[in-house]
Amino acid sequence: MTGTRTCTHILGFPRIGAQRELKFAQEAFWRGEADETYLREVAATLRARHWQLQRAAGLDFVTVGDFAYYDQMLGMSALLGALPRRFGFNPATLTLAQYYELARGNAAQPAMEMTKWFDTNYHYLVPELTRDTTFNGGVDWFFDEVDEALALGLRVKPVLIGPITWLRLAKTQTPGFDRLDLLPKLVNRYVRIVEALKARGVEWIQFDEPALGLDLEDEWLSALGAAYGTLGECGVKILLATYFETTADHAAAIARLPIDGVHLDLVRAPAQLDAWRARLPESMVLSAGVVDGRNIWRSDLRAIVQSLLPLRAELGERLWIAPSCSLLHVPVSLEGERKLDADLKSWLAFATEKLDEVRTIALALDDAPAAEPALAEADAARASRRTSGAVVNALVQKRVAAVTDEMASRKSAFAERNRLQREALRLPALPTTTIGSFPQTPAIRQARAAYKRGELKALDYLERMRAEIELAVRRQEALDLDVLVHGEAERNDMVEYFGEQLWGYAFTENGWVQSYGSRCVKPPIIYGDVYRPEPMTVETTRYAQSLTNRPVKGMLTGPVTMLQWSFVRDDQPRAATALQLALAVRDEVVDLEKAGIRIIQIDEPAFREGLPLRRADWPAYLQWASRAFRISAAGVADETQIHTHMCYSEFNDILPSIAAMDADVITIETSRSAMELLDGFGAFSYPNEIGPGVYDIHSPRVPTTDAIERLLQRACEVIPAERLWVNPDCGLKTRGWPETEAALANMVRAAKNLRERLAVAA
Template sequence: MKKIHTHIPGFPRIGAQRELKTALERHWRGESTAEELAEVGRTLRSRHWAAQRDAGLDFVTVGDFAFYDHVANHIQLFGCEPARFHFRDEPALARYFTLARGRSGGERCGCGQEGAALEMTKWFDTNYHYLVPELDADTRFALASTRLFDEVAEAQALGHAVKATLIGPLTFLWLAKATDGSCRLDLLDRLLPVYGEVLARLKEQGVAWVQIEEPILGLDLPQAWRSAFETAYWQLNQAGAQLLLATYFSPLEENLSLACRLPVAGLHVDGVRAAHELVSVADWLPVHKVLSAGVVDGRNIWRTDLDAVLATLAPVLDKRGGRLWLSTSCSLLHVPYSLAAETALDAEVESWLAFAHEKLAELALLKTAIEAPGSAAPALAATRAALASRRASPRVRDAAVRARLAALPADAAQRKSPFAERRLLQGAMLNLPPFPTTTIGSFPQTPDIRAARAAFRRGALDSAAYEAAMRAEIAQAIRRQEALGLDVLVHGEAERNDMVEYFGEHLAGFAFTRHGWVQSYGSRCVKPPVIWGDVSRPAPITVDWARYAQGLTEKPVKGMLTGPVTILQWSFVRDDQPRLDTADQIALAMRDEVDDLQRAGIAIVQIDEPALREGLPLRQSRQAGYLDRAVRAFRLTAAVARDATQVHTHMCYAEFNDILPQIAALDADVITIETSRSAMALLDGFGDFRYPNDIGPGVYDIHSPRVPGREDMLALLRRARAVIPAEQLWVNPDCGLKTRGWDETESALRNMVAAAHQMRREANSRKPLEAA
């Protein structure tokens, strides 16, 4: 009988009921101590390790837990916190949260710089945000935290066999940024001895395996980085720990033989996104090494086709024998905790799903099916029946949706006139000043708003009373914006629970969970909708709210929509058709919403696409096809806008410079982007590219409680003015203000408006000189 081992790369941190979110926010409000927060962490880790043990996993994974972000954990582990965070000898946890959230109240660090938080960006092609390490040519590393070792001891005291996990040294450096333009790879020789200390200490603790994650092996790496792997892992191997090199999110391709020959004891590969490589890896990997096959999807929530997995594994089993481990493709951080709490989910749809706990059970069933096929037969039959019901369900496909898409004319994704002509019409209609000020869309979701929504959902508030409460919130948001002197207003999105979930609730083909939370960053969680069938819009979604808000003011109010690619990326998407076919269906539904908004008198419509870059395939060979389809989906949504209707879009933290031609091809009249944490560095590419349309670089980091002053924003705007012509610049925060409080929001926006007025004065004083 073959002996198969099972494990997972990581588990969700936030808790079944978002216990970590609650504890973090209480601590940040000063309502609990650091020790009370630490106790919540211990409770969650114990619970999650127990779930892995109870599912029959051979090891529990330690080191995947973080109070904010696992990359931030490594910044402290390696002693490379930037100097500005060394403030009054604060304890490590306080500094950790300052890395993530900045310092409020205008306090200054010991180095005399403002306490701005670290930049955030997306973890590869996921919606998880990590904190970007800041390095320079003088960075030194040292073992500076015992958190990982303490958690290992914690798990061992509970009787668990431990597999510790670390981000690998090359991936850590790749994900960092060099603040002085130096080469990050040059720091490898300084970093490796600290990794060696960590590995040696883990071995001393009796850790069975150390999972060392190098997902950059799934990227198109420069030769210097590829060459560094063999030297680095030869050195790490000297520590004597059993290393399981882990890759995920992408095929290895040209890095396959490199990964297989590195001096490690085992290799984990993504057997979902790179199932076609499993046999090749089994061939290349020396027989004495373990192959960990990630055959259960760690990124989506559909039940695994276990028959298909077993068929894929058959030739691998023949080659590997007992040196095969089964796992999820990646950490389960990216899926919800458990289906057990979903008592209101459509029963048929629920039968098609598997969350983190259910995926542990799938691993156990796969192991049984290999080791003792007869005893697994009833459970395999039940899975087979669920998959068959999904394929046969008449609810999944809508003939009318498919016919409408097939009948679209060739120019359906093309605005009527070029931007230069539209700009003149829009300028005459809107009559905005230079450096027009606006916000991204949402305003603070106050306790009153949340209470009203909760009461409405449980039936304690009828629809008329709920609508009245939301209209009162919208009226208040309009009054506050007018008092601040903003030029283009928003209705504030009081009625929206989430920018994707809200729209999904009004579209056909979506299902919703009550507790399907996934961590986005820190305490911020999202509850992605489940797209299980063809998508259509039964009725207008936002029109009444936008019309009401516009009726309260003479200033233009933006209609606020989420774009098709972002709805796609931030949902759990059906896997029975190409993802971008689903994006086209969403685009057609949102196109109808754009048309209804402009017919209702809304002169500006914002179609947010913060996830456009996130969806970019990690391999360059696949990127052009994705970008063509993604751009078309946005344009299909926006092209119904008349020339005089100004279309905005918004994008979140990401590296945009490599897709600027495609961003320009969206042909949005105005784009707003997050740039404040990078001090406008992200804007350089737009200037070099000579971005043709208007742009609003964010001047206010809304992810931090810190209120930037007028001078802070002026410095950023002057930096932007040096890169982008003044007539193209808008002034706005980085992102929506949903998570902030009204006091800090109004203070920051007041400073932002003052900075814009100063820029107008400076522009006016410059005009005679420019004319001369």
Template sequence: MSKTHNLGFPRIGRERQLKFAQEQFWRGELSAAQLQDTAATLRAQHWQWQREAGLDWVPVGDFALYDQVLNLTALLGNVPARYGFSGGEVGLDTYFAMARGTASAPAMEMTKWFDTNYHYIVPEFTADSRFELSSHALFDEVQEAQAQSIPAKVVLLGPVSYLFLGKSKQAGFDRLNLLPRLLKAYASLLLRLHGLGVQWVQLDEPILALDLDEPWLAAFQQAYPLLAEQGIPILLASYFGDVSRHLPLLTRLPLAGVHIDVVRAPEQLSVFAAQWPQDRVLSVGIVDGRNVWRADLRQKLAQLSEVADRGEQLWLAPSCSLLHVPVDLAAEQKLDAELKSWLAFARQKLDEVAALSHALNQGESVVSAILADSDQAAASRRSSTRIHNAAVAARLAALTAADAERDAPFAVRQVSQQAHLNLPAFPTTTIGSFPQTQDIRSARAAFKRGELDEAGYLAAMKSAIRLAVAKQEELGLDVLVHGEAERNDMVEYFGEQLSGYAFSQNGWVQSYGSRCVKPPLIFGDVSRPQAMTVAWSRFAQTLTARPMKGMLTGPVTMLQWSFVRDDQPRALTARQIALALRDEVCDLEAAGIRVIQIDEPAIREGLPLRRADWDAYLQWAVEAFRLSASGVQNETQIHTHMCYSEFNDILPSIAAMDADVITIETSRSDMELLDAFAAFNYPNDIGPGVYDIHSPRIPAVDEMVRLLEKARQVIPAERLWVNPDCGLKTRGWHETEAALRHMVQAARQLRETATA
């Protein structure tokens, strides 16, 4: 009889209760005890839902007040010295200081979790790093679950992946040297869990889907024999890719079971079916944990046929943690019936897993009604007339290579742009958004509810734009933005105006910390019925004589941060989005907007995990950006923005995008990324972020000057811009104005030293 389990559940709550509690706590409106009460209530609800779905094992340890990797860092006491931790219990103040920074200590680095839009807090390692159990949170959660009769399976990031995903903070130091020290802490952790009566531990080792050097593979052979001695059966979980090449290694390890993702890598199921020992658990990730489309259960049953004889050693699960999908489709009341019938959120995906298990264990007749409903949904998706658009197909067929090329090379464009824009040395700008105040949010919400008419809504948004422009002029910024008051989200805002997109009411997923996004659903061919941003940018330009920057989200980011249709190649959908954005770019130029930013923070995120697959992806991703940007004249300056990813290994492709100016996140890494840009000799303008907008701290002028001086050593002065790391939507006006005033002062100091 096959078993069912889950690798992880969304923690934000169906109504984003965690987000609101976090932010109230940070504002001092909620006590630590009240925050913990909210967390406990959410855990209990989520465990109960999973138990009701019929899971044999429910994950414990997947909940986090900020990030699951940060949880592990706190549990291990691996706290950087700058936070003043001297041992004992890592409290909430220290925990959030690592995530968000303080007035005296910057936050730890944050980067993308593999090729998802989730961000994790990057562990830091030095030769002096020590690991000692320093948080009781996990053990408390285990006891909470046991008190509620939850069959707990503890979930943790495995030790090899934890080391791999961190960063050495000393030049020349190999963090693998820390493995013996780290393993002692893991052994203590497992021993304590064993003492609490925990029967299974799931250790996630997602790096197995990457290209790993031999020392990292050898680390698995060093780690798992010791861990297996602690008395708890270990399920090693892989996901996001094919790990069948590691099957001999995995077989040698003393594991009680292994989890494989057969959604992203269906081909590996046959290999494991034939070669994984029959007396060990084979957990099959059969339902897509990263997308919202309903599973074709009959097709899934056919796929499982080759492992159906494994009995209790066969576990069924989603492909990965359900952290990446919304909580509950039942909360959606406005989606039309046909589209809703194509979808499954986290709770529904667990029902799918349970239905597959019942069909295997008791026969398909037991779930005949569920199978019939699945068949009907699959047929509806295949035959729906709302998916395909002949005009979009014709336009794609007419594309030529010239459509993805600017008229002149950057050196020629740069001269034309400087003559037209007349910017000073080290020009200052922001990434696009300004604080979304309560007044802005209230006006938008009232307009959506029908309580504010269109005239009142437009007046409220224009008032916010006037304020943003006036403040930028007073601060002395050189290239202004309109502040994006009218935008709910950088992807959702555009998707709402494009054909082929649909939207949920409550389809929220966590991006980082309390930041939640509601990804659009790309269900059909994409096109632009009418201009999306032109009127707002044109209005903003009338308020100032300085250049006003038009703000768009790029095609790859629109793709990556949406739930994308799975019935055609992603490259084709990206081209459709690119052509829709190209129309918008050309209309902005025609309206007199001569600086246009096309954000692509997700281009690195979309990179396949195996290097052998990179070239094909980068070719179509770069082409999509260039299609969106290449319809303008030389005088129009195209910017792009990227943040919180490692770009070193794809710099040739970033250069091939041929944006006139690229702004990047560098402050958390102390401008570390610029060394790669310098070594590559990046040819166009660069704006390295000089302060971290995700932290409430306001850096001093001297701190920004130091970073800019560091940048000036590797970027020619005539190609260096000054800007924050990212948009300012989540910050308040007080801290925004103070930080930008310091930033402008830092740029002016740089100009003075450059002319001295």
């Protein structure tokens, strides 16, 4: 199409850096090895680099404000001036050290609550509201970043988390208080932010409102109208960005707003385009999110272009091209991947490559011949993937076809299993345990790195890991824990470790993605049918059990989490891949039992994360997800106790499905919410045993014995003591040994104190 040019942009870019530069600068700052000036310099360098990538790709805007020193929701709270009052910090003079105390806690206060960002593996910090919360303004870091970009001569599009999403994701501290009562004050603060951007000459602002993909009540839609009715009159063009789900049922309400554009996720919800074509005002831009911002497979560029040609003809320059959501959820670049199979690498696109995909689509819409070489290259890569013999495994397909309903059920109901397990294990009341991992010390990491580089022989590496396992076992015995773990010294990541031993997986060198703060994960790639060729953990767990008379848990990652925390093939339903993973885990569970392991934990921290955002889509997911877990767990005798672990999720609305998983014991994160998450289990009369986390492992803060006792007493008010376990919130991989031992000692002491009181009361 001649005479017009299709606009291109992104919603956000990964902030951590291709080599995790932000992570290492953060941690150096936390350790006192670097000052604030150094950390800010690293951050500024990364921002400038990422803006330059967007400019070099030919995008029309660079997106500013997607950076955060820890989390974008915390950054938004700091900009609004809405910080938890319990810390006593002045929002206007907040330092980076104080900012990190909000995220990580301090000696006086636990950290802010953390939970999943919609259905992703990214964690955000939950704003805390009271009736008296004010929005008088906070730090100017956001404006500093905008000024940096403007000083570089860039055409900027600042991005802010919108008022509806920020308020919807916050929690109230005042019983009976309606968050929406704060909306007028909140919007007034947003108006001042917009006015400050207008004064800088900003033309467009992107307001992220992924909450519009939820099932919203009428009062929230009214709030949407009120908020943007005010913001739309500020004299700056507004792009309302929605993603992760359809907004078709809210299209009429959004289209009435005095805004200038709407962004739609046409990867997750392509059908919503029909509703929008009938409602889009003639003055409004439509930003088409057609490049997948949450997976790493190369786009079918030609098919995307063909699908957009009619829309381009209708809208002309009012059609913008973008990824479906922020690229925060994918690695930075393929450039550093030197060891990936060449064919597989040609099938992939990370964040930097997705910038080129966005520009190629726009170019093809504007000037088809100019884009043809790039389209042909993408066609060849997709053809290579379709015809690759590495993708389909006939043995796996045959085994999947033979799965029966009986394979998804334990032999006996929980009551009978529980009786047999108590007789076999003979554990005390309120048994103490941990979630699995112990500190990954520099010595452990150095040994693993040396082994991978070939500098350490296999036998030498095995001996070093066995020494670490024995150390963990002896320390747990000294702490007098009841159920031990081997400590996971040999494991790099709870998904990557298992994926490395399964067929159908591939791994990157630098495919890092931020999970929260400085915590980065390197999701493996499921490119083909999944199969377990041999046992993965049996010898390690058997060795740990040989060191002690106390039970040692076998530690596995469950099929749903293996799925959710990988980049998953998109050429078959996710349910089919989950079933393949379930069969692989089942084989490992059976082999652990044969090796004499009587407690096996199958972690599923991502179970709720996979839940669709719309309730109408829940039943189908919950059916195949809970079935996959049961298939992985149900191959053992009644006497073998199956545990699972879930963290940082709201469970109340899916408790029937969690109960349907039929784990003998479930451990959950509850400390940051002061056991609030446990209330739902009590109200539901959750039938099996449960271990509510009694202290937050994401903070270096060591809880006191009294604090843990109070949480345990609170738990006993909700769940009968005979069905309670005592454990931390999550694994201890990121902590140091001194704080770990101090915290666990207090935990064990608290459990013993409560046992004595319960015995006296009995």
